[in-house]
């Protein structure tokens with residue numbers, strides 16, 4: 323089948339699904355996925371698993387070769403423009419050229435302006451066709467590019483500013499409360515919302531909370547998701563008053579807890595330090611004072627408001643009233659998009675079985 327006759331987005335969506343699994347593990351590199359295709363069939367697939375490991379294109383080519391396929395004349399779909407300068411590993415453009423692939427398609431250009439579009443020049447010089455979907459007129463391809471952009475948003479910000487991408491997530495009731503009159507926040511949101519939070523925790527680099535939340539809730543910040551051994555926790559404080567027996571200081575992951583005693587440089591200084599350490603994506607999970615401070619310092623890139631269909635009022639959370647039907651009317655156009663919301667529509671569960679089903 324010629325590329326023009328089939329829906330190529332299925333391959334890019336597969337590459338995106340692979341990249342998605344790497345979020346939260348590749349710092350300071352981007353999460354990237356790739357598949358190798360010939361005659362409409364996936365020969366191999368791969369992703370960048372962590373810094374220092376093979377880049378996605380190389381991992382995908384190796385997987386095809388391992389299965390005994392020749393790469394000659396194949397098409398490689400990759401979520402991000404292949405790198406054109408050698409770094410910790412060799413440049414992918416060279417590897418693609420050496421393998422004799424016929425065509426390379428990527429969803430978005432390298433966010434570093436020094437590298438953007440270099441791959442196309444280098445690959446074409448090696449006789450390889452190239453295609454970047456960032457400005458495609460086809461809506462399916464554009465959707466892939468949007469998803470790829472969302473995936474690398476933390477990396478792109480880190481490359482451009484040396485600061486991490488900051489997501490604030492707060493759960494609130496319909497009457498705008500994040501906890502009850504005693505400060506209890508647990509169970510504001512549903513089990514499903516907590517599972518979604520778990521999935522978000524699996525793919526960020528750092529979870530940050532204010533000292534008030536540690537003092538009041540003693541959260542582990544690790545529950546609800548699959549274990550992410552690359553995840554750090556950070557707590558910010560002015561007073562330094564932190565309970566030494568809190569879970570984040572005593573559990574098995576305590577080595578990965580950072581404390582920031584914030585001084586004159588404010589939270590911007592904290593973020594700068596996290597950026598220097600290579601962290602690309604910080605998820606702030608409250609409380610209110612920290613979230614507000616981040617917003618006041620202009621540090622919030624994305625805000626996830628989990629709105630529970632409940633009215634808490636001035637009683638305990640246990641007696642919150644549930645509401646059947648809620649209409650949410652965004653107040654301004656800013657509500658939409660972002661790292662968290664781009665992918666779900668594109669990634670249906672079944673896609674992860676493409677390769678298995680073919681064989």
Ligand SMILES: NC(=O)c1ccc[n+]([C@@H]2O[C@H](COP(=O)([O-])OP(=O)(O)OC[C@H]3O[C@@H](n4cnc5c(N)ncnc54)[C@H](OP(=O)(O)O)[C@@H]3O)[C@@H](O)[C@H]2O)c1
Pocket residue numbers: 491492493494499500501504505506507508510531532533534535536538539558559560561562563584588589607608609610611612613615616
């Ligand atoms: N619904 C939700 O999603 C959710 C999530 C988390 C927490 N909560 C609830 O929120 C309540 C806690 O709220 P909160 O506003 O008191 O908590 P918080 O923001 O977690 O903690 C406030 C404390 O954090 C430190 N802090 C905050 N901003 C800072 C800044 N700019 N620089 C330096 N340090 C800073 C200060 O610590 P020091 O006092 O040590 O100086 C401050 O007193 C709890 O009841 C918790 O259950 C709700």
Ligand SMILES: [Zn+2]
Pocket residue numbers: 377378404405412413414415
């Ligand atoms: Zn590369």
